[in-house]
Amino acid sequence: MQHCKECGATLPLEANFCKECGHAIHSEDSALTPKPPSKSVNPKTKLLLIVGAILLCVIFGGYKLGEYLTSKERQIAQVESALNEKDDEALAKLLTSTDKKLKMNEEALKGFMKYIKQNPEQVPYIVETLKEQSKHYDSLNAQTKENQDSADESMITGLINLEKGKKVLFFDTYKITIKPVYMSLYTNYQDTVLKVNGKEVAQADKAEYSKTVGPYLPGIYTVEANLKNDYVTLTGKQEVFLSGTEKQDVDMYLEGEEVNLYSYIDGTDLKGKVLLNGKEIDTNPFKNSSFGPVVTDGSLSLQVLAEMPWGKMKSDEIVIDSSEVEFDLTQDKDFQQSIMDTVVLHAKEWIAAYTSGDTTKITTATPEKIEEYVTEIEDGKESGYLYTGSYLGTSFNLDSFYLSKSSDTNQWEVVVEVTEYYNSDHYYKDDSPQPSENMSDLSYSLVYDEDQKKWLVEDYGYSWGFNSENIHEYKEESPTKYTSTWAK
DSSP: EEEOOOOOEOOOOOOBBOOOTHHHHHHHTTTTTTOOOOOOOOOHHHHHHHHHHHHHHHHHHHHHHHHHTOOHHHHHHHHHHHHTTTHHHHHHHHHEESSSOOOOSSTTTTTHHHHHHHHHHHHHHHHHHHHHHHHHHHHTTTTTTTHHHHHHHHHOOOOOEEEEEBBBTOOOOOOEEEEEEEEEESSSSSTTTETTTTTEEOOOSOOOOOOEEEEOEEEEEEEEEEOOOOEEEEEEEEEEEOSSSSSEEOOOOOOOEEEEOSSSSSOOOEEEEEETEEEEESSSTOOOOOOEEEEOOOSOOOOOEEEEEEEEEEEEOOESSEEEEEEOOOOOOHHHHHHHHHHHHHHHHHHHHHSSSOOOOOSBOOOOHHHHHHHHHHHHHHHHEHHHEEEEEEEETOOOOOOEEEETTOOEEEEEEEEEEEEEEETTTTOOOEEEEEEEOOOOOOEEEETTTEEEEEEEEEOOOOOOOEEEEEHHHHSOOOOOGGGO
């Protein structure tokens, strides 16, 4: 036993401290007695402990990193930022197309971003939809499989959607998806070129053409239809908003019309051509009665040219202001002049022959008409019916020319209304002539003689006259006076 030097308490020999006052007890031989060495940690064990601690930190950090990277909230925030900043490149990396045919890049996003730029108020709605979908998935995690399937059908959707992916390790993965749309393009004319955002996507190989093109992201796109042919250039353009439907119809109807050409001339065996604004187009007006498409707003005009047995003929230029166009070759100036020259010459030859009794010099009438003149002259001689007078001129109604082909004789015929002026008198041989100016409204009928290659007067008769401002006046400068030779 030993005692504490401070308080005197009795202590065991092996005590190092006083249990009463806490004073340290130092025996005289304590300094001489070596202390047993302390037990040290094994280096291998120490290394394992350090490695284990580091590994735990790595696992925990990796878990937290994975949790952060797969966080749907983080993805939604990134999409919101890209939309607000109009960052096409960043958005292309964040979105996933539900159609593998569409490669997600800045080019594919043009139509979508155009819609966002024109409608910035849609960004909060898109983001709110994604957040609601995120809450929906959170609620699903706490439900049974059966409840999840039924609840999944009630999830709201938008242009951009949050979709749950496969589980990776301990984490649920998500992706932001966008569903592409296809366009069904329609146009009404063959050879129309169809473009989307300036890029050709189709060319119509027939009338009433349609084709499905795509896929495209939802958004605003410029669709064009262009048709250039021998007749006209037609264009159509419209901005189309593609929503979330799978396929959207786009009508690219071009405002053009088929023009029908017609004439009262039955000339299916004739050769002709059509000039549109002075340029020849590939159509025969006598066989192909229609052409187009063209516009009928009066900006175009046409002219018909024809090869006739007596030469070339052409119509006046006709403004196209409807889909029905009638052409009239008889308005050809050279043709009209040849007919008028024949009628005038015939009037001169008739008065000379009628007064002389010699019809052999008539070159402008058919043989049948000349025979009528011979009979008329003979009757005048027998009855003593005489004639004296001068041919003064003829007025021609230029709107009255009518050209046709006889189905009976297969001859070309032309009719024209005229007014002939004379200073004349018919009288009997015992009377004195009293010449005076007079006029006759006549309708001349001429036929084309293929052998002689000229027009001949077939007949003429009295008409009701005409009231037209489109007239041509022929006036005999030095009228010759004729008198029946048998008057002597």
